[in-house]
Amino acid sequence: MSIQNSSSNNSKFPREFWIMCIGALSFFLSFNIILPELATELRSRGGDAYVSWIIPLFSFSALIARPFSGWLADNVGRKVVMIGGCLFCLISGWFYPMAGSAITFLWVRVFHGFSTGFTPTGFTAYTADVVPESHRGRAMGWQGMFNNMGTTLGYVLGAKIAFHLGSNWLFYFSSAFAAIAILLFQWLPETKPVKSEKNKFEFKISSLFYWPAWKPSLLMGLVCISLGTLLTIMPDFTQSLGYEDKGYYLSIYIATSLFFRLISGRISDKLGRAWSTSIGTFFQIISMGILVAISLKMALNIEIFFIISALCYGLGQGFNAPSLFAWGSDTAGELHRGKAMAMIFIFLELGIIVGGLISGCFAIIPKIPAGISAQSITSGYWNYTAIFGLNLLSFIIAFLFSSFQIWLSRKS
Numbered sequence: 001m002s003i004q005n006s007s008s009n010n011s012k013f014p015r016e017f018w019i020m021c022i023g024a025l026s027f028f029l030s031f032n033i034i035l036p037e038l039a040t041e042l043r044s045r046g047g048d049a050y051v052s053w054i055i056p057l058f059s060f061s062a063l064i065a066r067p068f069s070g071w072l073a074d075n076v077g078r079k080v081v082m083i084g085g086c087l088f089c090l091i092s093g094w095f096y097p098m099a100g101s102a103i104t105f106l107w108v109r110v111f112h113g114f115s116t117g118f119t120p121t122g123f124t125a126y127t128a129d130v131v132p133e134s135h136r137g138r139a140m141g142w143q144g145m146f147n148n149m150g151t152t153l154g155y156v157l158g159a160k161i162a163f164h165l166g167s168n169w170l171f172y173f174s175s176a177f178a179a180i181a182i183l184l185f186q187w188l189p190e191t192k193p194v195k196s197e198k199n200k201f202e203f204k205i206s207s208l209f210y211w212p213a214w215k216p217s218l219l220m221g222l223v224c225i226s227l228g229t230l231l232t233i234m235p236d237f238t239q240s241l242g243y244e245d246k247g248y249y250l251s252i253y254i255a256t257s258l259f260f261r262l263i264s265g266r267i268s269d270k271l272g273r274a275w276s277t278s279i280g281t282f283f284q285i286i287s288m289g290i291l292v293a294i295s296l297k298m299a300l301n302i303e304i305f306f307i308i309s310a311l312c313y314g315l316g317q318g319f320n321a322p323s324l325f326a327w328g329s330d331t332a333g334e335l336h337r338g339k340a341m342a343m344i345f346i347f348l349e350l351g352i353i354v355g356g357l358i359s360g361c362f363a364i365i366p367k368i369p370a371g372i373s374a375q376s377i378t379s380g381y382w383n384y385t386a387i388f389g390l391n392l393l394s395f396i397i398a399f400l401f402s403s404f405q406i407w408l409s410r411k412s
Helices: 015-032 035-044 048-075 078-098 102-130 133-165 167-186 211-240 248-271 273-295 302-330 334-361 384-411
Strands: none
Touching: 015 078, 015 102, 015 133, 015 167, 035 048, 035 102, 035 133, 035 167, 035 211, 048 078, 048 102, 048 211, 048 334, 078 102, 078 167, 102 133, 102 167, 102 302, 102 334, 133 167, 133 248, 133 302, 211 248, 211 273, 211 302, 211 334, 211 384, 248 273, 248 302, 273 302, 273 384, 302 334, 334 384
């Protein structure tokens, strides 16, 4: 029986929802706490040429897991999917320090990626189960806020732990936070509909996608291209501007997104999903335009415009993410909600993979002078203008698509 029909029904946001959100925070903290230091760790193992693969390999594993996670969420249970993903995080945290070569390190990264292929699918479907449709946009906003809190704390704590305790302890803390998430998810009651029939999993291309959710999925792919590039190159770009904190830009944008998710949820519920994504992509067009100007040294005050760019990007993410997940959930009933969420996440991962690969195409590998070890290379070189310009193009397309959906709704 759905929790919406249980005693927790007295609140639009029941107690189980908040426990799930705290678990999601711990999960996001687990795999983001190591992110700013991964490039340095890979370079220390002689893997400078493979830095642009850190994000795509992780996302590729998540992409592979999405169809299975959607089927498991609908046929076995939301909890199994949530806890299963956390186990990948817990194990990976212990294996990173053991990776002595760049290739081994990347294989651990591949294994780690399965975590986000499972857990987010489970708790996004769980949110849709326990919160009524009239409040779903706000619920996705709250959930996203906790996700972003975990990510922000990860960037802040990761740098400090690595500096004071060393990178090995950073990975062990990652495992610890995954264990906390497992404990919290274990306390939750299952919400998979009791009357749903357990369908046999069939690996067909047509079965990977829940086509009624194609519009929010396409938009998710477009807006996440930039995420793949920023996660790959922004630590290096930030350092190139003279900042010591490699997570400075990422922390600002995530903190801003955290705040605006609550506002965007209300707008999404009242005006519609397309209105919210139009607002979000508009501000992200501004953000990428500023970064292009900074990369071309056209900005008069780089520090101020750098912060404005991060604020606009975070504002855009704060509007886009809750609306797209709520939009996807709106297209599915109880029996197919896990599959709809899986499709949204499939396109999320595809966008991130494309973004990471775009970064790799515009990577500039420096020639290492004789007598200098490859392990001594601690920062990368990229064609920032081209990368930010392609991000700008993807946001323009997403904005036009969202605006077209508004026009269609008005016409009908």
